[in-house]
Amino acid sequence: MENETNTLPASNEAGTTNSADEVITETSGEANPVTDPKATIKIEGQTFELDASLAQEDKTLKIVLQPHFASVENANISREVKDGKLSVTIVKRAQHKGYAGR
Secondary structure (H helix, E strand, O other): OOHHHHHHHHHHHHHHHHHHHHHHHHHHHHHOOOEEEEEEEEEEEEEEEEEHHHHHHHHHHHHHHHOOOOHHHOOOEEEEOOOOOEEEEEOOOOOOOOOOOO
């Protein structure tokens, strides 16, 4: 019964929220494997290279970049593999600042 309790919520969450994202990531990863050890990172108008192993997961990438780019915490992160090189684009999400009108 413990296994059912632990397994069912994980399946439901993955099926309803992450299933499409996981399939897209896996499909694009299989079609174009990352062969270059460096990834190109584009954020706030800057472009630089970072180890591809650090750029493959959102959580790791945010930990690495947070001290330098505070906006990465709530940013949209997209990845593309072209000719074996991983390219990561990070776009800051607009934040609500509140209503200042009178």
